Amino acid sequence: MLSEHGVSVHRTPAPRPHAAHAPVLTADFASPAQWVAGRSWAYPDGGPVNPGDDKLDHLVADPSYSRTGTFRARRRPEGTWSTGLLTTEGSDEDFMVCVGDVVEARVRLPREVGAWPAIWTWRDGGQEIDVFEYHPDNPDLLELSNHVRTAHHYHHDPAVHPGALVDLRVEFGARSVTWWVNGAAAFSDGRGVGGHWRAHLVVNLSVSAGRYHPPPRPDVSEMSFEVPMLRVHRER
Incomplete structure (x- = not known):
């Protein structure tokens, strides 16, 4: 079926969440053993820029931009x-998320x-599942996407709005990916993974950058979002 955005959407009733096992990953964003800062092969040549994806990003390894669990963006003089x-x-x-894991x-x-x-996944040029994406110009909407087997959902929710604290849960099933x-x-x-x-x-x-969603206003020079908790559970 088609969403209001003209994107193919598969919808089946979501099951009850499985009981959580002990986490195999509890994010410590300050840990260089767990996380690499300011570089990703999801960006051309590992970064720092990705204009082809309609992004003004210039990735930086500065720990103040991510290592605290508050992810920041600051305007640069040249416009990125x-x-x-x-x-x-x-x-x-x-660390990698595997089939059957829960984030x-x-x-x-x-x-x-x-x-x-x-928050999303990536490996070897793909394998992308979006735990969520958000754009404040669509204030009540979370984008939930499976790019591995092509399924998307635009989740409208009055509890979702700029500044809101939101709890997310995703089960990466072989036959169905499920979001709460x-x-x-x-x-x-x-569809699954x-x-x-x-x-x-x-x-x-x-x-x-403005192709799909508005860029920041000229008077805005800094923005941020927070991730107070991130963990992964595994059944086996």
Whole structure:
């Protein structure tokens, strides 16, 4: 079926969440063993810029942009933005999310138009599942996407708004990826990730360049979003 944005959407009833096992990853964003800052192979040549994806990002390794769990973006003189990104790819632990894993996160959404926060996965040029994406110009909407097997959902929720604290949970099932928002079932895609999927985690704050969402206003020079909690559970 088609969403209001003209994107193919698969919708099946979301099951109850499985009981959580002890986490195999509890994010310590200050840990260089868990996370690499300011570089991702999801960006051309690992970064620092990615204009082809409609981003004004200029990735920086400065710990004040990401290592505190507050992901920041600051305007640069030439018009790009210094942005915070952390990934498990290339870290000492090289952690990857696997089939059957459950990701839980708590995020505080940004307020500024042009901010583009996300938690997502990436490996070898793809394997992307978006735990969430958000754009404050669509204030009540979270974007939930499976790019591995092409399923998308635009989740409208009055509890979602700029500055809101939101709890997210995603089960990466072989036959269906399922999202919960603030404890309520939001989307089960009926597509899944297949039996052998695995991918690294990425957490970042991008900045929209204006093709799909408005860029920041000229009087805005800084923005941020927070990730107070991120963990991964594994059944086996």
